Amino acid sequence: MVEEHGRSGRPRSERARRAVLNAADDLLVEVGYAALTMKGIAERAGVGRQTVYRWWSNKAEILYEASAIDAEQELSVPLSDDLPDDLTAYLDAFVGFLTDSHAGAAYRALLGEAQHDAAVATLLSTKDILGESAAKLVEPALRTSNSALSAEQATAHLIGPPFFHILTGRSPASIDTRRLATEFLRVLNTG
Amino acid sequence: MVEEHGRSGRPRSERARRAVLNAADDLLVEVGYAALTMKGIAERAGVGRQTVYRWWSNKAEILYEASAIDAEQELSVPLSDDLPDDLTAYLDAFVGFLTDSHAGAAYRALLGEAQHDAAVATLLSTKDILGESAAKLVEPALRTSNSALSAEQATAHLIGPPFFHILTGRSPASIDTRRLATEFLRVLNTG
Amino acid sequence: MVEEHGRSGRPRSERARRAVLNAADDLLVEVGYAALTMKGIAERAGVGRQTVYRWWSNKAEILYEASAIDAEQELSVPLSDDLPDDLTAYLDAFVGFLTDSHAGAAYRALLGEAQHDAAVATLLSTKDILGESAAKLVEPALRTSNSALSAEQATAHLIGPPFFHILTGRSPASIDTRRLATEFLRVLNTG
Amino acid sequence: MVEEHGRSGRPRSERARRAVLNAADDLLVEVGYAALTMKGIAERAGVGRQTVYRWWSNKAEILYEASAIDAEQELSVPLSDDLPDDLTAYLDAFVGFLTDSHAGAAYRALLGEAQHDAAVATLLSTKDILGESAAKLVEPALRTSNSALSAEQATAHLIGPPFFHILTGRSPASIDTRRLATEFLRVLNTG
């Protein structure tokens, strides 16, 4: 990511980098992940294929770099001092991200690929986008609770149900985020 | 599924059908989903490629037919009259299915593909393997509770957390199925 | 060719035979020799493929049976007592056969195939359509000449030049059949 | 034929070109024209199939490029000042070419294909190998004669008879080239 480069030689073209990322982003929407190809990205970007292969190993890496920042932004919600409201807002953002968002589509595609491609799984594990975004809500909630759950376990309770719902192709309309927030807090504070 | 065939012509070869399903199953383990090809399946099965394309549109369909029955079996647990025990047993089976099982690997690959291939999504939605297996536990649990949740919502609460945990590449070792069962019942019975 | 058949069993269907020959004939015109297939012929004829294979080995045989009789007819000219006129008439028929005729197109296709398919070459040699038709003119001409040429050699002199002309793709318009007849008689009667 | 190539990009590999032409040549002898396939040529040449398709449309084009130069050479005979001798020598070369030669087999196959494939006919018509080689003999012969025949007509008289003889599958042994030469000159110089 750091743009410093070795002693001499022509420096990496930022223009080419942006062109590739944009092309990948556009093509994902236009033709879908399966039909997304390195060749197609290079041609759409007006860039040599070698240039693409020089900086990224496969389409997953390109897509990841193209959407990671957007994803982080979309999953970041402003915190108030009302935890149920904040949790609900976060879950709304979470559901919107997975179902409607551009970056979310890229994430779902990558997560799907990770199920049968170890390289993509490794790539995704370098940054736990979902976990980190949830942590901002989960940690305060845990602190004010009497729960013995780890952050990871609590996170699974918060976003696991809608995650399952969406990933298995069920309608996002039937998700009641406020109810999920309430139930999440109940799990943390009972027993 | 019914094997009756049209009036005339040579009937479908059951031998070829089994050979294809077995070949797909074997190759999934040997080379992985990404490297699984229609050509490779046909050759491994000792079957013409046309014969494969005649009965299945893509590798996902083959894999689905090859693993659906196994999946159903593996997710089916005997019921006792102790609900917490039954839920724990089911969650154990569920986690084992997604992480260790042969059929589960196929399911995960298909679920992954479904994230960016509408045809595969449709295929998977024809039979809600996870939901149906869970329903056998969820429905009794709901009946004996005062919860207003739908079966679908309750199912998401039961298997959503471990589903999220595994699909996002976290270690299955840190899943405590008995605790999950307890928390599930608490969500159903409080408020 | 003989329609008698063995002791028992269903007799060969004349209906199927005609349907195949007609289908081959039609398809030759519609799609050309290269795109003519056994499968296509069977389907067009509304006949099982096995039925086609039972009676003919390849498309060349079908085409040969379909066009041999027509060819013979088209190359047969009525004889007068004027040899130059008869030769000219025959050469006109010959040129017309090779360039415009339906059966001639089939013959040219078969002759072409025979250049690189020994089976077709054998098939064509079972009946020397061109030689036999020419013989009716060549033999009288030889008898009334002082030439020592064999019938075969004389035939080559008569139809060799226009044959070469047409087969090598030259325009048939520049063939002067009367001049060819005169020159043929000159070769036979000088020296 | 000129090897200059467009501004940029990797230049065409001469190594690959030769490998394809040699493979086609070899395979024609080994398996015959009908069994000659683009796939087989590519594999034998150790070349990608795309590389073959990039430069040639079909096996006929490859074969043509592979044999045209040889054909021209084989049909070229040194001229003396004795016309009958030269004609005889040419006819010997001509008969040898069509019956025994490697390049001649390719030419016969292409000529055959041209009878039912317009693309091959066009290809062959780009260079009249037979006509041009004959022209070197026919033109002097015409100049020293009182004949009104065109070069094309005279050529048909010279090589038409043996051409017919060979193409219709008759034995080349019965061709008397000296007699043919004499008769050719007689047609040119009588009347």
Added chain:
DNA sequence: TAGTAATCGAGACGGTACGTCTTGTCTTGGA
């Protein structure tokens, strides 16, 4: 201000899967 070196776009290279097509054979039920 020249030289060096890594970059760029372009496009050919050897490979290989795609999904379709035809081949010639086999297997039904019916005539």
Added chain:
DNA sequence: TCCAAGACAAGACGTACCGTCTCGATTACTA
């Protein structure tokens, strides 16, 4: 025994993409 129908194993078709490899042309830094 023949027929129409249609599935079978085999393998070529022409196209697409893979990841690599030249090309000539551009930029920077270095000497």
